[in-house]
Amino acid sequence: MAQRSDRILGADQLGKLIETLTRKGYEVIGPTVRDGAIVYDQIASLDDLPKGWTDEQKPGYYRLNRRNDDSLFGYAVGPQSWKKYTHPAEVRLWAAERQEATFRILNNEEKPEPPRAFLGTRSCELAALGVQDRVLLEDKCRDPIYERYRRGAFVIAVQCTQAAATCFCASMATGPKISGGFDLVLTELLDPKRHCFLVAAGSDRGVEVLSELKTSSATDEDRRDAAARVEAAAKQQVRSIDTAGIKELLYTNFEHPRWDNVASRCLTCANCTMVCPTCFCTSVEDVSDISGDHAERWRRWDSCFTQNFSYIHGGSVRTSAKARYRQWMTHKLASWIDQFGSSGCVGCGRCITWCPVGIDITEEVRAIREGGNNGNP
């Protein structure tokens, strides 16, 4: 984004931003604290944001801790991602009714839903939206449901100024610096003297919204400050994946003993696929009522970790945990490249945090690369 359009937005003005978007008809979705985690939900005002909270993340571990300041975005990412809204977990595709020997698809017009504003989109999440755009909009078919929710969404990106121990977006080249794909981008500048945001618009409607807020001009020092904080977030990252030749690495190591090792730990609980912002697999369910006259087709999230995912007549193809973990990781890091031209992983680290046994995808790659031993994890 052109530097010259950077502005400074006071922290209190953020509330005005929420108001402005609401007035323009957007349902504002942002981070909020609930049940010990920072989740995405409808935000009415500044008070709903996780002021003064931070997240501590490790393999299989997530806690919220109090900060010693009033940072509004002083955390990394929570268990949910924006696919909660763009690729909903349960969607009715259509309904039909029986008509004697035939059937009729019913008028399936959805109730018009308000467009949403996504407040607090991280760099990895922007990358994930881009990855899902490629899968669901730019391949052989277009998913009309994803298109409707995605196109209407007003994206307010927030650059990370700190990283969790599970983050590795820097090594996946998806962050923490944000370069595009947003309507507005914010970087929180918080120090004893002030609390404000460096803000820039990335689209016409972003410019329009910004024009309704009180902003002051940004100085070069402001920009340097912001850049330094984002750089600090990058340097803070302790995890990484070496992506050089990773496609060939995983394709040619189908029988690597490490798969048996991870299989002995993996519960095939599917948490990783639920929290992953790029996982898109769904299943289709046909249901009917008791009278048998009314039928519906529903689409819901599914996971390649389930036994039935690969079921064909005669049995499932991937019955072992080993085969299913291998499928997920190989798809995410390797096959995705052949299918869609980029990695499926954006380095958000959610799968590491939310795995109940703490399997670390970066560690698994390292173990396979180093011709790893088949003993200790």
Next chain:
Amino acid sequence: METSSTSDPMLPHPYVIQEVCKETPDTFTLRLDPENGVVDQSVFQPGQFSMIWVFGVGELPISISGNPALHDRLVYTVRSVGQATHSLVNQSVGNAVGIRGPFGTCWPVEAARGRDVIVVAGGIGLAPLRPVIYQVLQNRKDYGRLVILYGARSPRDLLYRKELAKWARSLETQVLVTVDYGGLSWRGHVGVVTTLFKYCRLQPARSVAMVCGPEIMMRFVVRELEVRGLSRDDLYVSMERNMKCAVGFCGHCQYGPYFICKDGPVFRYEQVRTLLEKYEL
């Protein structure tokens, strides 16, 4: 029909069952006509499949096994192996089912023009190959020799027996049939389909082979064809995996880097050669 977007690939279109014909104790051929005269779903290439929806029961991926030159109908040969297939084959004539499609890649009937065509089918695998046979026989001078090798479990499991006999009488056409288990009244070959190769006169350099059947049978057959001198680029197989959406979104049908619903089900052997060897891929 409702005025929903006809371009939505997830919406089924009603087709009415005209005929249910019993081929074997558990396999039936259904002929369907479009209810509203819309024919998009019935214009298909050999090898493609439809998603057939039985009201309130579920949806099934079934290969189209009719004549590709006829656009006013759809023909499927369905084996009853579970709840959904059982429900489908027990539909009465006059009932409508929902059709989505056609989906997937097709057999290389264009690339095979001017060449010999070898069709090797195992069990229900003859159903997705029958459109190829129709195409070749209806355009006979555009193709060289036609060799049809077909293996089934036992004599009563053979599909299209009358047609097989008719095809055998066509010009420059050799039809060989074998079963794994012969009865005493069976006077034909007994043994797996690979044992038929020794009775064929093949011209490997001018042949294109299309193979369909259980995965393990396809593995053995392509191996035999390679030993007999066919090039890997002239060998085609049809793969099968769990199918839910058929448009590349649900992820279920992935086979290595391929989505069987859009990159397949027909593949050149070279595409899947290393994948076929991988257990639990």
Next chain:
Amino acid sequence: METLERVIAEHPFFTGLEDSFLSLTVGCASNVRFKAGTYILKEGDVANTFYLIREGKVALELFAPQRKPIIVATIGIGEILGWSWLLEPYRWKFNARAIDDVRAIALDGRCLRNKCEENHDLGYEVLKRFAGIMEQRLDATRLQLLDVYAVKH
């Protein structure tokens, strides 16, 4: 009308074997016919004569109590029927029944195996070919065993 000699010499099993062996084989060979339904070989019988099929199909059968005879494989044109003449105890393991009217060349297995005992170089060549055919049969049998067309539950 092809001579016995040419048919035998051109058969893959015999191709490349030394001339004296070939002459010996031809010398002991004769044309035979079996009407459909006849048993050509019987399980348990001494295995001395084997056959090169020129016309018709032969079923290899096994029978068990309470079951009708089971055809495990068919042998057709150009194939050799019977291998137990080459290995001890020189007894047939299956019944072989002509499905159609069968025309074949009968060959003297006892004579040939004695020659192999005398001349081990020749014996090695013969066994190599034999092993190749057995391998093909084993592969095919294993595949047949998998019952790939069955409905699984």
